[in-house]
Amino acid sequence: MINPPKSLKTERLRLRKAKLNDAEVIFRQYAQDPEVTKYVSWRAHRNVEETREYVRMCLLAWDVGKAFHWVIERKDDNQLIGMIIARVNVEKWELGFVLARSFWGQGYMAEAVKEIIAWALKRNEIYRIWAVCDVDNLASARVMEKAGMQREGILRRWSVHPNISDEPRDSYCFAITKQRRDGQGEE
Secondary structure (H helix, E strand, C coil), rough: CCCCCCEECCCEEEEEEEECHHHHHHHHHCCCCCCCCCCCCCCCCHHHHHHHHHHHHHHHHHHHEEEEEEEEEEECCEEEEEEEEEEEEECCEEEEEEEEHHHHHCCCHHHHHHHHHCCCCEEECCCCCCCCEEEECHHHHHHHHHHCCCCEEEEEEEEEEECCCCCCEEEEEEEEECCCCCCCCCC
């Protein structure tokens, strides 16, 4: 089982394992915001107890090695601004991320995604980092491009975004892979 660091740092950010007492800030910053949650795979939270339950699930997933959730904090003021998750499937990691609206457009998420990618691709057992986003979610697509991921195609009827529709919607698939030993593939 991979045991990722509980904390990673970038120039402006600290990514750290979520804690139960983060729930109030997560709820206030973004979990109830209809604009932020428009393209996520979960319904906007109606109250802080829903967010607490989500954080409990995040902690359990970390403990069993199924997924790793890091909250994203700005270093300069320790403000929690979002979250990034890596879902583990043996040699493949799927990323997901969310950022409070007041921090959009400042490069924070691309910075966080780059850090997770850099750490993961240094591990011998991880070969592929991938993520999807709704075809209408151009901001997330841009984050993945800025983080060095390449768009591989469109996955038809792939993701349900319950804050938009109960039916699966088309998604772009982005990925970055480790260079193959024979020299083929990405880096």
